[in-house]
Amino acid sequence: MTNEDLLSKLKTIIEPYVQNQEGLQNLSENTNFIDDLEINSANLVDVILDVEDEFGIEIDNDGMDKMLTVKASIEVIQDKLASK
Amino acid sequence: MIGNDIVDLKIASLQSNWKRKGWLQKIFTQSEQNLIAHAENPDQMVWKLWSMKEAAYKAHQRRFSLLPKYNPKDFICHDTTVDIDGFVYQTISKYEEDYIHSIAYTNRDDFISKVFVDTSKQYKNQVKYYVGNLLNVHISAVTLQKDANRIPNIRINNKETKAVLSLSSHGSFSAFTIILY
Numbered sequence: 159m160t161n162e163d164l165l166s167k168l169k170t171i172i173e174p175y176v177q178n179q180e181g182l183q184n185l186s187e188n189t190n191f192i193d194d195l196e197i198n199s200a201n202l203v204d205v206i207l208d209v210e211d212e213f214g215i216e217i218d219n220d221g222m223d224k225m226l227t228v229k230a231s232i233e234v235i236q237d238k239l240a241s242k
Numbered sequence: 243m244i245g246n247d248i249v250d251l252k253i254a255s256l257q258s259n260w261k262r263k264g265w266l267q268k269i270f271t272q273s274e275q276n277l278i279a280h281a282e283n284p285d286q287m288v289w290k291l292w293s294m295k296e297a298a299y300k301a302h303q304r305r306f307s308l309l310p311k312y313n314p315k316d317f318i319c320h321d322t323t324v325d326i327d328g329f330v331y332q333t334i335s336k337y338e339e340d341y342i343h344s345i346a347y348t349n350r351d352d353f354i355s356k357v358f359v360d361t362s363k364q365y366k367n368q369v370k371y372y373v374g375n376l377l378n379v380h381i382s383a384v385t386l387q388k389d390a391n392r393i394p395n396i397r398i399n400n401k402e403t404k405a406v407l408s409l410s411s412h413g414s415f416s417a418f419t420i421i422l423y
Contacts, residue, residue: 200258200292202312203268223313
Protein backbone atom coordinates (compact mmCIF):
# COMPACT_ATOMS: atom_id res chain seq x y z
CA MET A 159 0.00 0.00 0.00
CA THR A 160 1.36 3.43 -0.90
CA ASN A 161 1.75 6.14 1.71
CA GLU A 162 -0.95 8.17 -0.11
CA ASP A 163 -3.48 5.31 0.18
CA LEU A 164 -2.54 4.88 3.80
CA LEU A 165 -2.85 8.58 4.54
CA SER A 166 -6.33 8.70 3.04
CA LYS A 167 -7.46 5.66 5.06
CA LEU A 168 -5.93 7.13 8.20
CA LYS A 169 -7.72 10.42 7.56
CA THR A 170 -11.08 8.60 7.44
CA ILE A 171 -10.26 6.82 10.70
CA ILE A 172 -9.25 9.91 12.67
CA GLU A 173 -11.98 12.19 11.36
CA PRO A 174 -14.66 11.37 14.00
CA TYR A 175 -12.22 12.20 16.83
CA VAL A 176 -10.85 15.46 15.42
CA GLN A 177 -11.86 18.60 17.34
CA ASN A 178 -9.94 21.07 15.18
CA GLN A 179 -11.32 20.77 11.65
CA GLU A 180 -8.82 23.28 10.30
CA GLY A 181 -6.05 20.89 11.25
CA LEU A 182 -7.78 18.15 9.26
CA GLN A 183 -7.93 20.31 6.15
CA ASN A 184 -4.20 20.90 6.41
CA LEU A 185 -3.42 17.26 7.18
CA SER A 186 0.16 16.31 6.36
CA GLU A 187 2.79 13.82 7.54
CA ASN A 188 3.83 16.33 10.21
CA THR A 189 0.37 16.65 11.72
CA ASN A 190 0.33 15.92 15.45
CA PHE A 191 -2.91 14.27 16.62
CA ILE A 192 -3.12 16.07 19.95
CA ASP A 193 -1.57 19.46 19.19
CA ASP A 194 -2.81 20.03 15.65
CA LEU A 195 -6.07 18.07 15.52
CA GLU A 196 -6.97 18.36 19.22
CA ILE A 197 -7.86 14.70 19.42
CA ASN A 198 -8.55 13.86 23.05
CA SER A 199 -5.75 11.68 24.40
CA ALA A 200 -8.23 9.00 25.52
CA ASN A 201 -9.54 8.84 21.94
CA LEU A 202 -6.08 7.89 20.64
CA VAL A 203 -6.93 4.40 21.91
CA ASP A 204 -9.93 4.41 19.58
CA VAL A 205 -7.73 5.52 16.69
CA ILE A 206 -5.39 2.62 17.41
CA LEU A 207 -8.24 0.08 17.68
CA ASP A 208 -9.78 1.42 14.45
CA VAL A 209 -6.40 1.13 12.69
CA GLU A 210 -6.10 -2.47 13.89
CA ASP A 211 -9.58 -3.28 12.54
CA GLU A 212 -9.09 -1.48 9.23
CA PHE A 213 -5.71 -3.01 8.40
CA GLY A 214 -6.08 -6.36 10.16
CA ILE A 215 -2.95 -5.79 12.22
CA GLU A 216 -2.12 -5.80 15.90
CA ILE A 217 -0.37 -2.79 17.35
CA ASP A 218 1.76 -3.64 20.38
CA ASN A 219 2.85 -1.23 23.12
CA ASP A 220 6.00 -0.24 21.25
CA GLY A 221 3.95 0.70 18.20
CA MET A 222 1.37 2.52 20.28
CA ASP A 223 4.06 4.63 22.02
CA LYS A 224 4.88 6.31 18.74
CA MET A 225 1.42 6.95 17.35
CA LEU A 226 1.16 10.66 18.11
CA THR A 227 1.73 11.93 14.57
CA VAL A 228 0.57 11.01 11.08
CA LYS A 229 4.14 10.20 10.01
CA ALA A 230 4.83 7.88 12.93
CA SER A 231 1.46 6.16 12.50
CA ILE A 232 2.09 5.48 8.81
CA GLU A 233 5.49 4.01 9.70
CA VAL A 234 3.97 1.76 12.37
CA ILE A 235 1.21 0.58 10.02
CA GLN A 236 3.65 -0.08 7.12
CA ASP A 237 5.88 -1.99 9.50
CA LYS A 238 3.03 -4.17 10.81
CA LEU A 239 1.68 -4.76 7.30
CA ALA A 240 5.12 -5.88 6.12
CA SER A 241 5.44 -8.45 8.90
CA LYS A 242 1.91 -9.74 8.45
CA MET B 243 7.65 18.22 40.12
CA ILE B 244 3.95 18.19 39.32
CA GLY B 245 1.45 17.21 36.66
CA ASN B 246 -2.32 17.39 36.63
CA ASP B 247 -5.23 16.11 34.60
CA ILE B 248 -8.95 16.79 34.57
CA VAL B 249 -11.72 14.62 33.11
CA ASP B 250 -15.18 16.04 32.41
CA LEU B 251 -17.23 12.92 33.17
CA LYS B 252 -20.18 13.88 30.99
CA ILE B 253 -17.96 14.60 27.98
CA ALA B 254 -15.91 11.47 28.65
CA SER B 255 -19.05 9.33 28.48
CA LEU B 256 -19.91 10.89 25.12
CA GLN B 257 -16.36 10.76 23.67
CA SER B 258 -15.20 7.36 24.87
CA ASN B 259 -16.78 3.97 25.08
CA TRP B 260 -14.38 2.21 27.45
CA LYS B 261 -16.44 -0.97 27.14
CA ARG B 262 -15.34 -1.25 23.53
CA LYS B 263 -13.51 -4.52 22.88
CA GLY B 264 -9.79 -4.11 23.54
CA TRP B 265 -10.04 -0.57 24.91
CA LEU B 266 -9.16 -1.23 28.55
CA GLN B 267 -6.46 -3.72 27.60
CA LYS B 268 -4.57 -1.08 25.59
CA ILE B 269 -4.32 1.30 28.54
CA PHE B 270 -4.59 -0.62 31.79
CA THR B 271 -2.52 -3.37 33.38
CA GLN B 272 -4.23 -6.57 34.49
CA SER B 273 -4.39 -5.41 38.12
CA GLU B 274 -5.88 -2.07 37.06
CA GLN B 275 -8.45 -3.92 34.95
CA ASN B 276 -9.33 -5.96 38.05
CA LEU B 277 -9.82 -2.76 40.05
CA ILE B 278 -12.21 -1.51 37.37
CA ALA B 279 -14.09 -4.81 37.17
CA HIS B 280 -14.67 -4.86 40.92
CA ALA B 281 -15.31 -1.16 41.45
CA GLU B 282 -18.65 -0.02 42.78
CA ASN B 283 -18.63 2.63 40.08
CA PRO B 284 -16.51 1.26 37.20
CA ASP B 285 -16.98 4.39 35.11
CA GLN B 286 -15.50 6.56 37.83
CA MET B 287 -12.64 4.11 38.36
CA VAL B 288 -11.72 4.15 34.65
CA TRP B 289 -11.41 7.93 34.62
CA LYS B 290 -9.74 8.14 38.00
CA LEU B 291 -6.99 5.74 36.88
CA TRP B 292 -6.74 7.46 33.51
CA SER B 293 -6.33 10.90 35.11
CA MET B 294 -3.70 9.51 37.53
CA LYS B 295 -1.71 8.15 34.57
CA GLU B 296 -2.01 11.39 32.62
CA ALA B 297 -1.00 13.51 35.62
CA ALA B 298 2.02 11.28 36.31
CA TYR B 299 2.95 11.31 32.61
CA LYS B 300 3.03 15.11 32.61
CA ALA B 301 5.14 15.28 35.78
CA HIS B 302 7.54 12.60 34.52
CA GLN B 303 7.87 14.04 31.02
CA ARG B 304 8.69 17.47 32.40
CA ARG B 305 11.03 16.18 35.09
CA PHE B 306 13.24 14.39 32.56
CA SER B 307 12.53 16.54 29.47
CA LEU B 308 11.22 13.50 27.64
CA LEU B 309 9.84 13.55 24.12
CA PRO B 310 6.06 13.09 23.91
CA LYS B 311 5.09 9.42 23.95
CA TYR B 312 1.79 7.53 24.12
CA ASN B 313 2.49 4.89 26.73
CA PRO B 314 -0.31 4.98 29.33
CA LYS B 315 0.16 1.30 30.15
CA ASP B 316 3.72 1.94 31.39
CA PHE B 317 2.32 4.14 34.17
CA ILE B 318 1.19 1.73 36.83
CA CYS B 319 -1.43 2.93 39.30
CA HIS B 320 -1.62 1.92 42.94
CA ASP B 321 -3.93 3.44 45.57
CA THR B 322 -2.34 6.87 45.70
CA THR B 323 0.85 6.42 43.71
CA VAL B 324 1.89 5.84 40.11
CA ASP B 325 5.08 3.99 39.12
CA ILE B 326 6.96 4.60 35.90
CA ASP B 327 10.36 3.13 35.05
CA GLY B 328 11.24 2.78 38.74
CA PHE B 329 10.13 6.30 39.70
CA VAL B 330 7.19 6.86 42.02
CA TYR B 331 4.75 9.78 41.96
CA GLN B 332 2.29 10.52 44.75
CA THR B 333 -1.21 11.31 43.57
CA ILE B 334 -4.29 13.10 44.86
CA SER B 335 -7.58 12.55 43.05
CA LYS B 336 -10.60 14.71 43.69
CA TYR B 337 -14.02 13.38 42.72
CA GLU B 338 -16.92 15.67 42.07
CA GLU B 339 -20.23 14.86 40.47
CA ASP B 340 -19.15 16.19 37.08
CA TYR B 341 -15.38 15.74 37.02
CA ILE B 342 -12.34 13.94 38.36
CA HIS B 343 -9.13 15.86 38.86
CA SER B 344 -5.81 14.19 39.64
CA ILE B 345 -2.49 15.70 40.64
CA ALA B 346 0.80 13.78 40.57
CA TYR B 347 3.72 15.19 42.53
CA THR B 348 7.08 14.49 44.06
CA ASN B 349 6.90 17.03 46.88
CA ARG B 350 3.68 17.62 48.81
CA ASP B 351 4.07 21.15 50.10
CA ASP B 352 5.03 23.29 47.22
CA PHE B 353 2.17 23.38 44.74
CA ILE B 354 -1.03 25.32 44.21
CA SER B 355 -3.87 23.85 42.20
CA LYS B 356 -7.12 25.19 40.88
CA VAL B 357 -10.08 23.80 38.93
CA PHE B 358 -12.51 26.13 37.19
CA VAL B 359 -15.54 25.91 34.96
CA ASP B 360 -14.61 27.05 31.50
CA THR B 361 -17.22 26.96 28.80
CA SER B 362 -15.64 29.74 26.80
CA LYS B 363 -12.50 27.79 25.80
CA GLN B 364 -10.56 30.79 27.10
CA TYR B 365 -8.87 28.85 29.85
CA LYS B 366 -5.40 30.15 29.05
CA ASN B 367 -6.54 33.69 29.82
CA GLN B 368 -8.01 32.50 33.09
CA VAL B 369 -4.75 30.73 33.92
CA LYS B 370 -2.82 33.94 33.16
CA TYR B 371 -5.16 35.86 35.42
CA TYR B 372 -4.60 33.46 38.33
CA VAL B 373 -0.86 33.33 37.74
CA GLY B 374 -0.71 37.14 37.64
CA ASN B 375 -2.52 37.27 40.98
CA LEU B 376 -0.20 34.69 42.52
CA LEU B 377 2.93 36.49 41.31
CA ASN B 378 1.53 39.95 41.92
CA VAL B 379 1.85 41.17 38.33
CA HIS B 380 -0.74 42.38 35.84
CA ILE B 381 -2.24 39.75 33.52
CA SER B 382 -0.73 41.56 30.49
CA ALA B 383 2.76 40.75 31.80
CA VAL B 384 2.08 37.00 31.82
CA THR B 385 2.69 34.81 28.78
CA LEU B 386 2.44 31.05 28.49
CA GLN B 387 4.75 29.34 26.06
CA LYS B 388 5.24 25.71 25.14
CA ASP B 389 8.76 24.38 24.70
CA ALA B 390 9.95 21.93 22.04
CA ASN B 391 8.51 19.02 24.04
CA ARG B 392 5.17 20.86 24.31
CA ILE B 393 5.67 21.58 28.00
CA PRO B 394 4.14 24.90 29.11
CA ASN B 395 6.32 27.60 30.65
CA ILE B 396 5.42 30.90 32.29
CA ARG B 397 7.13 34.11 31.21
CA ILE B 398 6.76 37.42 33.06
CA ASN B 399 7.47 40.55 31.03
CA ASN B 400 8.96 38.20 28.44
CA LYS B 401 11.49 36.79 30.91
CA GLU B 402 11.69 33.12 31.78
CA THR B 403 10.57 32.08 35.24
CA LYS B 404 11.32 28.91 37.17
CA ALA B 405 7.64 28.35 37.85
CA VAL B 406 6.45 24.86 36.96
CA LEU B 407 3.04 24.80 35.34
CA SER B 408 0.79 21.94 34.34
CA LEU B 409 -2.40 22.67 32.39
CA SER B 410 -5.39 20.49 31.70
CA SER B 411 -8.67 21.19 29.96
CA HIS B 412 -11.54 18.88 29.10
CA GLY B 413 -15.13 19.71 28.22
CA SER B 414 -16.48 22.33 30.62
CA PHE B 415 -13.55 22.16 33.04
CA SER B 416 -10.04 23.46 33.15
CA ALA B 417 -7.37 23.04 35.78
CA PHE B 418 -3.83 24.01 36.50
CA THR B 419 -1.23 23.10 39.06
CA ILE B 420 1.74 25.35 39.68
CA ILE B 421 4.96 25.42 41.70
CA LEU B 422 6.20 28.99 42.06
CA TYR B 423 9.65 28.65 43.71
